[in-house]
Every structure is written in C-alpha cells, then in structure tokens.
Amino acid sequence: MATAGDWIDRLPDVALERSSTVERVADMLRGHIIDGALAPGTRLSEERISRKFRVSRNTLREAFRLLGHERLLVHEFNRGVSVAKPDADDVADLFRFRRALELAALRGAADAPPGAVAAVQEAVSSGEAARERGDWWGIGTANMHFHRAVGALLGSPRADETMRQLLAELRLVFHVMAAPRDFHAPYLDRNREISGLLAAGRHGAAADALAVYFDDAERQLLDAFTALGTG
Amino acid sequence: MATAGDWIDRLPDVALERSSTVERVADMLRGHIIDGALAPGTRLSEERISRKFRVSRNTLREAFRLLGHERLLVHEFNRGVSVAKPDADDVADLFRFRRALELAALRGAADAPPGAVAAVQEAVSSGEAARERGDWWGIGTANMHFHRAVGALLGSPRADETMRQLLAELRLVFHVMAAPRDFHAPYLDRNREISGLLAAGRHGAAADALAVYFDDAERQLLDAFTALGTG
DNA sequence: GATTGAAGTATTGTTCCACAATCCAACGAC
DNA sequence: GTCGTTGGATTGTGGAACAATACTTCAATC
Structure with a gap:
C-alpha cells in the first residue's frame, strides 16, 4: 500500500485564504x-x-x-x-502601458501558457452573448476580460495583476465620459478578428490589429475628454 | 505693467509634497x-x-x-x-514581465520622450565609473538605473512605477543568491553596447541584444537558485 | 468690491489602549 | 510517534483621545 504522502503530495499546496x-x-x-x-x-x-x-x-x-x-x-x-478622476494625460499613459503589455503578449503568444488562447476566445464569445442579450454593462465587462486574457498570454502573474489594475482604472475613465453605454459594442467584432488571428497562429497580424484598435479607442476617449473640457 | 497672473501662470503647478x-x-x-x-x-x-x-x-x-x-x-x-523571499518561479515571472516592458520600450524608442535616451547613456557611464572605483554596490545600483532608464523610454509614469517595483524585487533576488558581489559587472559592456545601438537609432538591434542579455541573466539566476536548492 | 486676517469648526494624522482571535511551542496522554 | 491540551505571544480590530491641518465664516482694511 502506498503511503499517504503520495496522495497529499498531489494536492495543490495553496494556502486557503481567509479574508481580513x-x-x-x-x-x-x-x-x-x-x-x-x-x-x-x-x-x-x-x-x-x-x-x-x-x-x-x-x-x-x-x-x-x-x-x-x-x-x-x-x-x-x-x-x-x-x-481618482483620470484626465487626458492618464488616458494617454494607460494606453502607452497597455500597448507595451498587450502587444508584447500577442507577439509572443507562441510561448503562452496552455489554455490562455482559449480564454481569449471565451471572453470574445461572452461579449457577443452579452450583445445578444442587449446587456451593455456585460459587454463592457466582457471587453475587460478580453484584454485581461490577452495580457495573460504573457504567463506572468505580476503582469496579470498590473493588467487588472490598469483595466480597473480604465473603467474609471469611462465613468468620466458622458455616454459609456455603447462605447464597447463596436469593438466586439475587432475582438473576434484578433482572437481569430491569434488562434490561427498569426500572432504578428493579431498584434497589428490590436494596435489599430488601440489607436482608435484612445482617440475616441481623448476626443470625449476634450469635448468635456470645452463643454 | 503685466498682471501678476502672467507670472503665476508660468509656474509649474506641482503640489509641494509633505511627507506623512x-x-x-x-x-x-x-x-x-x-x-x-x-x-x-x-x-x-x-x-x-x-x-x-x-x-x-x-x-x-x-x-x-x-x-x-x-x-x-x-x-x-x-x-x-x-x-519577501523570491523563488525560482518569481525570477521567471520577473523576467517575463521585464522582457515585455523593456523590449517594447527599446523597439518603440522612436517615440521616447526627450532626454530619455540620454538618461540611458548616463546610467551606463555611471556604472562604468563605479567599476573604475571598484564600487560593487554602485555597479548594481547603476545597473538598476540603466534598466529603469530603458523602461522610461515608454514615457509612461505608470510603467516607470512598475519598473521601479520589479527592480526592487530583483534586488531581493540577488540577496537570496550566494555571491551577488560580482554579478552585475559582466553586464556593463552589454549595457554600453545596447546604449550605443539605441543612440544610433538601431532600436530593433538594441532590443535583440537586450533579449540575449535577459536570457543569459535569467539562466544565471536560475542556476544559482537550483544550486541553492540542491546544496 | 476684493483682499486680508482672524476667529471657529470639521477632518485627518497619530498615538495609545483594550480585547478577541489566532498561532505556536511545550507538555503530557495514549 | 501521533494526538489533545494548555498557556503565552502576536496579530486583527475596535475605540477613544489629542494635535495638526484644512475649510468656512465673518469682520476689518484698503
């Protein structure tokens, strides 16, 4: 008979977290x-x-x-x-940072951890499902998940945490804007396209598509800010 | 006579920071x-x-x-x-994250803020000066400054802060190692080379050189860890 | 009328203390 | 050698107190 150690050793040694x-x-x-x-x-x-x-x-x-x-x-x-009340400079900063992380993640997706690519596709699907339901808030959430999943291609817990923070800040940016309701919807199809390129192994093309995405989204946000500033 | 407003408006509006x-x-x-x-x-x-x-x-x-x-x-x-007591997984994580950030910074150095490239060169020089003096700790510090300066090419305060944290953690890694004294010295010449490529506008080549740098440094650190683990 | 000075009030920064919850080491029972 | 138990030490959380600072108000001055 095998010792108990065999069974115990197979357990993941995660400290069960109590909450303070x-x-x-x-x-x-x-x-x-x-x-x-x-x-x-x-x-x-x-x-x-x-x-x-x-x-x-x-x-x-x-x-x-x-x-x-x-x-x-x-x-x-x-x-x-x-x-926090992000301003235009913050938006520019957030996008600079995101560009560095997410584009690097896509370009190096060949080394992504197992399941990471699938997670990206799931996020896209969940966004499309939200669109079917007309769930605008759900679309925004799914979009965040999409970008987190892209960042997770890096396979770095620290980068994941940073992405989480950046996207939380970005939600704040949306709240400063006037009409965040239908901001994300137009990007769903782009997410699908990027996800497809990624799954097809065309990592460079996926990154290029995301770069254009970033340019457009950043411009749209900055325009909204200047509109606020002058209005 | 101009109003006082002219003069005041020219002042940089930085809140003078008191320390808690x-x-x-x-x-x-x-x-x-x-x-x-x-x-x-x-x-x-x-x-x-x-x-x-x-x-x-x-x-x-x-x-x-x-x-x-x-x-x-x-x-x-x-x-x-x-x-904190970083382990081999942490080292791998730190390098994954650094690769994403610093390589992106070098590749996109064309958009770097003014003075950022000069700051990289200064860090290299200060490292070489420390080597002249035989100041081993100074070499390590200068090396950290070099990498922070590389990260600063991104022009993102948030990325700067992240780099600062990552490098602080890396110092912790060195303390876990046995002989951190002369770890950095061999990399000074590489820093000079990368800095030169950067200043020459050969951003891709600079990034490639840094990638090799990362591979070697990570391997060296991981070897030191496995040596600790078995010893 | 706008600015300055001088109250008084509200809020934060920091200290101190109390106590429950938890961990940890030692000891003993089986 | 493993399993309770016990007691001491440390952390988690609450709460009161006071100093330091910011904000508000209002009167005084130019």
Missing part, C-alpha cells in the same frame, strides 16, 4: 468605484464610511492605502482620500 | 530591505518595530500594507508580515 476585514472593505469599495456608484472625484470621509461599514477608522485607513496604491483612490495629505 | 509618517516609515523599511539589511524571510514584529521607530502600531501597519502591495513584504493573515 481590511480586504473585504477594500473589495467592497473597489466594487463601488468600478461600478460607478462612487463618482470620480468623490471625497470619502473616514468618519462616515467607517460608521457606515461598522469598521474602525484604522481598518478603513488600511483599505484606503491599498486602493490608493492601485490608483483608484488619491490620497492627499491632511485632506483625506477621494475617488 | 507612514511614508517615511515605508521608505525606511524599503531601504533596509533593498540594501539587504533585512534578509528575505525575516519576520517583522509589529510590537518591536513600532517601538523601535517610535510610531504607533497603526501607522506601522499602514506602511506594511504599502510594502505588501509592492511585493517587498508578504502578509499572512494572523501571522504578520515578513520580508
């Missing part, structure tokens, strides 16, 4: 920010929020630090925190 | 970690450190959150924080 209050608070706030329930620029009072969530100011402040590091909150000394 | 206790504590800890004064794996007691630094546990914990988000500290629930 700080992380739950951070998750909740992050969700509200990404959903748009907290408008960019909103000041967050330690007093009131800690009372609302029934947590101590200490705990809340630790959560604020986390979200500040993710750039979803901005922390001004002696003035507290407020929801 | 949390940030000073975080800076200090970060410095100790990067310098190697705090060995990877070291447990950090809230009690003792807060007494040592004469700050409250709350303030210290906020600093811990920051450094945890930078992956310099690992936070285990109910077990406190300890200095």
